[in-house]
Amino acid sequence: MKPAAFAYSRARSLDHAAELLASDDSARVLAGGQSLIATLNMRLDAPRLLVDINGVSGLDDVVERNGQIEIGALVRQADALRSPAVARAAPLLSKALPHIAHPAIRNRGTIGGSIALADPAAELPACLLALGGEVEIAGAGGRRTVKADDFFRGLFETALDRAEILTAIRVPAASANMRYGFAELARRHGDYALVGLAATARADGARLADIRLVYFGVGATPVRARAAEAALAEGGAGGLEAAVTAVASELDPDDDIHASGRTRKHLAGVLLRRVVQEMREAA
Numbered sequence: 001m002k003p004a005a006f007a008y009s010r011a012r013s014l015d016h017a018a019e020l021l022a023s024d025d026s027a028r029v030l031a032g033g034q035s036l037i038a039t040l041n042m043r044l045d046a047p048r049l050l051v052d053i054n055g056v057s058g059l060d061d062v063v064e065r066n067g068q069i070e071i072g073a074l075v076r077q078a079d080a081l082r083s084p085a086v087a088r089a090a091p092l093l094s095k096a097l098p099h100i101a102h103p104a105i106r107n108r109g110t111i112g113g114s115i116a117l118a119d120p121a122a123e124l125p126a127c128l129l130a131l132g133g134e135v136e137i138a139g140a141g142g143r144r145t146v147k148a149d150d151f152f153r154g155l156f157e158t159a160l161d162r163a164e165i166l167t168a169i170r171v172p173a174a175s176a177n178m179r180y181g182f183a184e185l186a187r188r189h190g191d192y193a194l195v196g197l198a199a200t201a202r203a204d205g206a207r208l209a210d211i212r213l214v215y216f217g218v219g220a221t222p223v224r225a226r227a228a229e230a231a232l233a234e235g236g237a238g239g240l241e242a243a244v245t246a247v248a249s250e251l252d253p254d255d256d257i258h259a260s261g262r263t264r265k266h267l268a269g270v271l272l273r274r275v276v277q278e279m280r281e282a283a
């Protein structure tokens with residue numbers, strides 16, 4: 001199928017992008033286009049104006065400062081995967097990125113596009129939440145920062161206002177005592193996951209503390225499994241079993257054509273065992 005007719009403007013700056021977005025209430029930001037163009041082609045959306053932000057400078061840097069790593073919205077997923085700074089300071093992202101689609105899509109798809117789209121089955125939103133990261137936003141009203149905990153609001157719904165631009169994400173830089181775990185189950189490598197899990201924890205001797213477990217593909221947003229986190233934090237021999245039981249009762253995934261909710265709950269427990277083992281075994 002072909003998209004409905006639309007106008008196209010290439011923004012010269014963030015202010016120009018904000019101005020263009022404010023000029024038409026159907027306008028959409030165009031970043032890598034890997035999801036947006038498919039949506040237009042299927043006529044699931046018909047904006048009158050696309051605002052291309054690819055010419056806006058300063059949105060494709062990776063910078064480490066003040067104990068954080070900042071990744072610009074226009075950094076391609078493939079470039080983030082090749083970045084030594086991302087591998088060193090945000091190893092959870094490096095674990096997750098190879099699971100996003102295929103190389104051709106990662107070559108164009110952007111970090112900011114994935115976070116702004118907020119697909120509930122996507123890897124990066126769950127990682128951002130597991131890392132306790134934040135999102136930088138610019139718009140006509142100025143700039144603001146939103147914590148990942150407050151950013152994902154509903155199905156494909158975020159804290160971004162319609163005429164705002166996500167400019168970067170920031171996450172705490174990795175330190176020696178932090179542990180990161182990532183696993184997902186997809187029918188074929190590169191497909192969206194049936195269920196996935198991104199996790200972080202602080203190693204406290206042999207114990208894992210400050211555990212954050214964030215599932216994707218099980219709800220309208222990335223979902224923190226707080227009861228399972230608490231069960232793991234209590235530790236002891238039964239901690240993991242209690243956490244697997246807790247996950248099955250606190251997650252409430254829907255049935256769909258790919259898997260039943262019951263199957264997804266079971267898979268969530270399988271992933272939990274794998275991810276906890278990965279974090280415990282990390283040197």
Ligand SMILES: Cc1cc2nc3c(=O)[nH]c(=O)nc-3n(C[C@H](O)[C@H](O)[C@H](O)COP(=O)(O)OP(=O)(O)OC[C@H]3O[C@@H](n4cnc5c(N)ncnc54)[C@H](O)[C@@H]3O)c2cc1C
Nearest residue numbers: 029031032033034035036101109110112113114116122166
């Ligand atoms: C076949 C296929 C398989 C895929 N598999 C996966 C997968 O397994 N996992 C996964 O996570 N993703 C997957 N994707 C999606 C891919 O990762 C996209 O690149 C990503 O979701 C969107 O990034 P983009 O830069 O292409 O954004 P675009 O398609 O340009 O934009 C997506 C949406 O976000 C908005 N947007 C984009 N950037 C900004 C910004 N900076 N500020 C404000 N709004 C913005 C756009 O207006 C649009 O609504 C797949 C895509 C395809 C086509």
